[in-house]
Amino acid sequence: MINYKESIAKTLAANIDVLSYEEILTLVEHPKNTEMGDYAFPCFKLAKAFKKAPNVIAEELVLKVNNNELFSKVEAIAGFLNFTVNAEHFAKNIIEEVLSLGSKYGASDIGANKKTIVEYSSVNIAKPFHMGHIRSTMIGESLHRIYKFLGYDTVAINHLGDYGTQFGKLIVAYKLWGDKDTIDANPIPELLKIYVKFHQEAETNPSLEDEARAWFTKLENGDEEAVALWTLFKDMSLKVFNRVYGKLGVTFDSYAGESFYSDKMPAIVKELRDKNIVEKSDGAEIVNLEPYGLTPALVTKKDGSSLYLTRDLAAAKYRKDHYNFDKNIYVVGSAQKLHFQQWIKIVELMGYDWYKDCIHVDFGMVALEDGALSTRKGNVAFLEDVLDKAVEQTLLIINEKNPDLENKETVARQIGIGAVVFQELYTSRTKDYSFSLEKTLSFEGETGPYVQYTHARACSVLRKVEVGSTVKPDFSALTDEASKSVVRTLSKFGEIVNLAHKNYEPHTIARYAIELAQGFNRFYHDNPILVEDENVRAARVALVQATEIVLKNALYLVCLEAPEKM
């Protein structure tokens, strides 16, 4: 297997003293315009050291590296050293590598013996699992898969919102107006209904609030009835959540949420006091973070009870002790950026150097732009409803386009949900994002179904050829621009996965999947695959096979299934 980029860097390093091999490697890039070549090395940084103009340096370097058999052409243009690969060798090398590595193509072992925690989704018990939760859930699941793909030992944690005074309110509401059978049949909306009713009633009857606080205290003290009701709410909610996670293909290793850490708070508060990090302020305890440009962080309330931030401190400490993570990732909205800056700074002040391994992977808000999704019909913004609607819509499309397809329901599920998930992971994390059902349900262009369709097309071709053929592929048949473009894209997959990993950005991979699909569809359109000449056919089939593999790998990393027919 030949790594073209490394090969270029090696050759250049032998001819350039002022830069190391590693520095050169990071400078090697892909020209914007493929007519200029497949790889490029900008010579501008050398200008000062060499005391020469970049274009002169490039021209001199050409003479020194021009005898490399991997490249059909090396030329100097405007200060760039442009490398054009020998297309036939390139196709042979890349395709053979993809075919031999299969589902491991693009993976690596950079994460070997390293433990990464990814916390994501973190929904609230007894509250709706709505469209706003999909970002954390899918970005987290995708990162989880990327880390595993790169050899990390990963732990996926769903930090459930399963504690706090709202459970006191819920218990009061349930005892007043709840009906077990009604709620069991439709847990989340019914629990929400009585929760909302509680707030309405409490406006005219404030004693309900006191009652709620009392019930939460009972819950904390292990009161049998309170714990039983809390467990009931939690079980019913988890049943619904797990149904949704199942549809999305999302899995967790731990559901340790707020309640799990409730008994670990006193120790962390004591530690903060012992280390003289906290100070009194208006009866509460705060950490003054002004020297670090942050607002004060509240650690305990006036009544001595703990807060969200205290819980995250306790949770982080527990995770370090229990998992001994190398990296501790939180996929939580950017609205909580300050909160994370605060507690991670406090971890540093506590003297733990693993504060720098705690990373807040933030993301923009989801807004529901489509009127049909807004509050008018209340339940429509439920994530599960959106997923079901997408599946339903997909089934209609299948009946129209491919009525004889077997397993229609399964395929409709894979594509409909894929459409929703893909769209979610297609834009960069940090931007606010407006969800449009209409856009999600159009399956043309830059969409999940487009990539899946391309994959199914490739599978369809592969079904028509003899497997395990011993015919020698004629890779010179893959030197036209469309074929070469597919090979070039295939070659970049590893870099793309590393980039997504480095930036905690799944959308890099989603974009890549589109690029590969577009290239393949052009190739498919321009080149007949099942041709008479068996050597040409073998080469084209090999390219189809390689594309199928990489599309499937990429789809997996962005949490989409890859149906073989659709």
Place this chain on the structure above:
RNA sequence: GCACUCGUAGCUCAGUGGAUAGAGCAAUCGCCUCCUAAGCGAUAGGUCGGAAGUUCAAGUCUUCUCGGGUGCGCCA
């Protein structure tokens, strides 16, 4: 008020300081006797919010400014 964040084509968005700023959708016009038309091609569409600065090179970095979003002690 202070902090963070976003501003690129009519719309939705790409664009690790590098070459002529790119896609998709929508619009207009083409391509199924041929491997899945959920596809392919073409046309049109831009003072990268604005101003100054750093640099050989700025959509990208810095400062200022305008506009949207988010956050800022007893919720989580």
